[in-house]
Amino acid sequence: MKKIIIYIRSASPIGKAAFLLLTAIIILSIFGSQLSRYPHDLSSGKSLEAPSKDHKLGTDDLGIDLWAQICNGARISMIISLGVATLACGIGSFIGIISGYKGGIIDYILMRFTDMVIVLPQLPTMIVLGAFFGPSIKNIIIVLSLFSWTRIARITRAKLLTIMEQDYIKIAKGYGASFKYIYLNHIQSQILPIIVLCFIKTTGKAIVAEASLSFLGLGDPTSKSWGLILNRAMDFNGIYFTPYWKWWVASPLIAIVLLVVSISLIGRELENKYDFKM
Amino acid sequence: MRRILGILLTLLIIMNISACSNSNDDTKAIAEETVESNNDIIIRLAGGDWGFPSPYLHYSRGPGGFKMYLLFDSLLEKDENGIIPWIASEWRIENEGKDYIFTLNDNILWHDGEKLTPEDIKFTFDYYKQHPPVWNSLNVNGKYIVKNVEIIDETNLKIVVDSANATYLERLGKARILPKHIWKDVKDPKKFHSEKAAIGCGPYRFVEYNREQGAYKFEAFENYWGPKQRVKAIEWVPVSDEILAFEKGEIDTVSPSPDIIGRYEKDKGYAIKTNKGFWGYRLIFNMEKRSELKNINLRKAFAYGIDREEMVDKVSRGAAIAASMGYISKEHIWYNDNIQKYSYEPEKAKKFLKGKSYSFEILTGNKGAEIKIAELIKMTLKDIGIEIKIKSVDMKTRDAAVKNKEFEIALIGHGGWGSDPDSLREIYGTDTQEDGSPSSNSLPGYYNEKIIELSQKQMKELDKDKRKEIIYRLQELIAEEVPQIPLYNTRSYFVFRPLKYDGWMYTYDHHYPEHCKLSYLVREK
Numbered sequence: 001m002k003k004i005i006i007y008i009r010s011a012s013p014i015g016k017a018a019f020l021l022l023t024a025i026i027i028l029s030i031f032g033s034q035l036s037r038y039p040h041d042l043s044s045g046k047s048l049e050a051p052s053k054d055h056k057l058g059t060d061d062l063g064i065d066l067w068a069q070i071c072n073g074a075r076i077s078m079i080i081s082l083g084v085a086t087l088a089c090g091i092g093s094f095i096g097i098i099s100g101y102k103g104g105i106i107d108y109i110l111m112r113f114t115d116m117v118i119v120l121p122q123l124p125t126m127i128v129l130g131a132f133f134g135p136s137i138k139n140i141i142i143v144l145s146l147f148s149w150t151r152i153a154r155i156t157r158a159k160l161l162t163i164m165e166q167d168y169i170k171i172a173k174g175y176g177a178s179f180k181y182i183y184l185n186h187i188q189s190q191i192l193p194i195i196v197l198c199f200i201k202t203t204g205k206a207i208v209a210e211a212s213l214s215f216l217g218l219g220d221p222t223s224k225s226w227g228l229i230l231n232r233a234m235d236f237n238g239i240y241f242t243p244y245w246k247w248w249v250a251s252p253l254i255a256i257v258l259l260v261v262s263i264s265l266i267g268r269e270l271e272n273k274y275d276f277k278m
Numbered sequence: 279m280r281r282i283l284g285i286l287l288t289l290l291i292i293m294n295i296s297a298c299s300n301s302n303d304d305t306k307a308i309a310e311e312t313v314e315s316n317n318d319i320i321i322r323l324a325g326g327d328w329g330f331p332s333p334y335l336h337y338s339r340g341p342g343g344f345k346m347y348l349l350f351d352s353l354l355e356k357d358e359n360g361i362i363p364w365i366a367s368e369w370r371i372e373n374e375g376k377d378y379i380f381t382l383n384d385n386i387l388w389h390d391g392e393k394l395t396p397e398d399i400k401f402t403f404d405y406y407k408q409h410p411p412v413w414n415s416l417n418v419n420g421k422y423i424v425k426n427v428e429i430i431d432e433t434n435l436k437i438v439v440d441s442a443n444a445t446y447l448e449r450l451g452k453a454r455i456l457p458k459h460i461w462k463d464v465k466d467p468k469k470f471h472s473e474k475a476a477i478g479c480g481p482y483r484f485v486e487y488n489r490e491q492g493a494y495k496f497e498a499f500e501n502y503w504g505p506k507q508r509v510k511a512i513e514w515v516p517v518s519d520e521i522l523a524f525e526k527g528e529i530d531t532v533s534p535s536p537d538i539i540g541r542y543e544k545d546k547g548y549a550i551k552t553n554k555g556f557w558g559y560r561l562i563f564n565m566e567k568r569s570e571l572k573n574i575n576l577r578k579a580f581a582y583g584i585d586r587e588e589m590v591d592k593v594s595r596g597a598a599i600a601a602s603m604g605y606i607s608k609e610h611i612w613y614n615d616n617i618q619k620y621s622y623e624p625e626k627a628k629k630f631l632k633g634k635s636y637s638f639e640i641l642t643g644n645k646g647a648e649i650k651i652a653e654l655i656k657m658t659l660k661d662i663g664i665e666i667k668i669k670s671v672d673m674k675t676r677d678a679a680v681k682n683k684e685f686e687i688a689l690i691g692h693g694g695w696g697s698d699p700d701s702l703r704e705i706y707g708t709d710t711q712e713d714g715s716p717s718s719n720s721l722p723g724y725y726n727e728k729i730i731e732l733s734q735k736q737m738k739e740l741d742k743d744k745r746k747e748i749i750y751r752l753q754e755l756i757a758e759e760v761p762q763i764p765l766y767n768t769r770s771y772f773v774f775r776p777l778k779y780d781g782w783m784y785t786y787d788h789h790y791p792e793h794c795k796l797s798y799l800v801r802e803k
């Protein structure tokens with residue numbers, strides 16, 4: 001924690017603002033239900049009320065408070081994005097490390113498999129898989145993870161190949177050091193910052209991908225993520241010819257943009273810090 | 279300075295007046311031009327894939343079936359007031375309602391130039407017995423109603439039916455006639471994807487269908503025997519947002535929500551019609567899968583625990599009416615108002631539940647309105663102790679699941695609420711799926727002897743007043759029993775540009791002008 005605070009202090013002003021914003025959104029996602037006066041799944045006002053003292057962001061067509069929905073949506077968007085990032089980083093770094101360390105035929109097979117996944121058109125395949133598995137948070141996490149690990153695997157492998165060429169690794173291997181010993185003492189510390197960076201970048205991408213799937217109507221209809229709130233708003237017949245878009249479309253849209261931008265900026269900060277470009 | 283300002287003001291006023299007069303002239307010119315070039319009108323409508331427009335390959339919903347109707351004619355047709363002669367110029371019913379004698383119009387040609395003969399009609403009724411089409415009006419209680427078709431002479435033929443029945447004239451009259459020379463060798467019509475499968479004798483002929491884009495193109499058939507077409511071609515084009523497409527002139531009609539109807543009310547370039555309340559949503563209970571639903575008290579708890587007026591206000595934005603619990607639409611001429619009514623009364627609903635709690639899954643489509651209705655149901659039923667899990671799938675998957683009875687409770691929306699009240703028998707009085715249309719889905723596991731008896735009796739009653747009495751009684755019984763929950767009937771708006779085309783009409787039993795064949799033809803004044 002101390003390290004994180006020190007690191008934030010040393011960040012650029014934009015980086016600090018991004019950290020602040022992300023922290024605020026995380027707090028929103030954890031304490032969302034305490035921060036909103038109304039439930040996120042029950043009607044608490046009239047249909048399509050404009051923002052007021054009572055309903056800070058107005059209400060949707062069913063009279064559900066939008067601020068409550070945004071707070072709850074933050075939790076769902078965070079669960080999905082962190083879930084995807086964890087799964088993708090786990091699979092990607094595992095494949096990358098094994099591939100880079102073992103080399104030879106294993107490396108060849110794993111990398112050709114990675115290439116195969118990379119060339120698949122992502123969005124159409126995700127739509128098909130999303131429709132096939134059915135809409136639920138768990139399925140969305142799995143579907144998004146299936147396409148998010150490839151870059152991480154390649155980056156990790158590339159870094160590992162560089163590490164493996166170092167003399168101290170060769171010497172350690174010469175003295176009969178095991179994979180576990182080499183990984184824990186020499187590889188982990190160099191790989192971890194890259195994986196953290198990948199984790200953050202994947203989180204940002206997952207938020208956008210989940211919003212896209214939900215926007216296309218393939219999200220879980222009962223778990224209103226920000227993408228799904230946007231989808232419902234856009235589904236309203238002729239919303240742009242009504243004043244409702246000003247709060248109904250704008251709120252989830254701004255929330256998505258703020259979260260994605262803050263994550264991207266933090267990613268940039270990390271890139272600068274570790275002098276590593278993804 | 280004042281003088282200069284005065285001169286400028288005068289100039290402005292003169293310019294405005296001339297601009298106004300120009301604009302009036304322009305409007306007149308456009309109007310005259312529009313009237314003059316009526317024969318060249320191309321109507322563009324919002325597209326979507328509703329299947330190939332043959333009687334066997336169209337999707338079972340309205341947008342699929344009514345496209346096919348434009349290509350294929352039937353013995354009779356419908357207008358604002360009732361059934362009218364069409365391929366058959368006249369008809370009479372003999373032998374105590376068992377013989378239908380139709381006199382055919384002369385010189386009817388198929389789109390490929392061949393002449394329509396009574397042989398084609400005989401062939402059609404024989405062929406439909408072997409191969410039921412998607413929209414099949416010729417099956418009653420699971421049995422084919424036509425016993426025999428006899429050709430009397432070149433213009434007369436007799437159709438012998440299995441029994442006297444009040445609904446048979448319409449049933450025989452709306453069967454689409456097939457060309458024998460094309461279909462006689464077709465063994466499996468559901469695999470007959472050739473363009474020949476769209477050759478009919480209707481006012482429009484098939485030109486193009488693009489499944490991926492959901493685009494269709496039909497052109498007026500120049501040798502059509504009947505009323506002249508007012509529209510040269512009808513095109514269904516892909517659009518992402520119908521309102522935007524309408525505003526940009528890409529399509530010619532739209533159904534906007536009441537929130538934006540004001541845009542069109544003020545502008546004389548647009549005309550607005552209110553669609554009839556013959557399209558609606560209902561909640562179907564699968565009592566085979568969840569036997570608890572056989573308990574009338576639980577069904578009544580649903581009826582009192584669902585706020586249907588709230589749905590009308592919030593989902594349909596006021597452009598709807600809460601449906602009658604007797605199913606027949608409140609705008610139907612045979613609607614009985616003196617039946618049990620169920621308003622939103624959560625306390626009463628709780629009493630019916632007697633402290634028990636239940637959990638059900640509602641299967642719904644993934645379009646906005648349906649999910650919103652499901653959400654409202656979930657919210658209100660939660661208060662009375664019924665937990666609802668919403669499962670949303672795409673429309674076609676949901677329709678198939680309802681047909682195959684693979685659901686606990688299904689939320690489905692469809693048309694057909696204005697058709698002959700024999701629909702009550704199809705839904706409540708039989709367990710056979712008589713037609714591919716979602717409007718004829720029966721209620722799995724529901725059985726009520728009295729309802730079945732009256733359902734059967736009403737169609738055999740040829741006296742209109744007596745039949746009406748039975749239908750009224752049926753509605754009373756159905757409302758008391760609550761075998762399903764009719765939610766609401768939409769009364770959406772239909773906006774069009776009258777200067778471009780003003781022929782839109784409603785048949786007496788249908789909710790939407792785009793679907794009506796006569797909307798595109800010259801009408802006698």
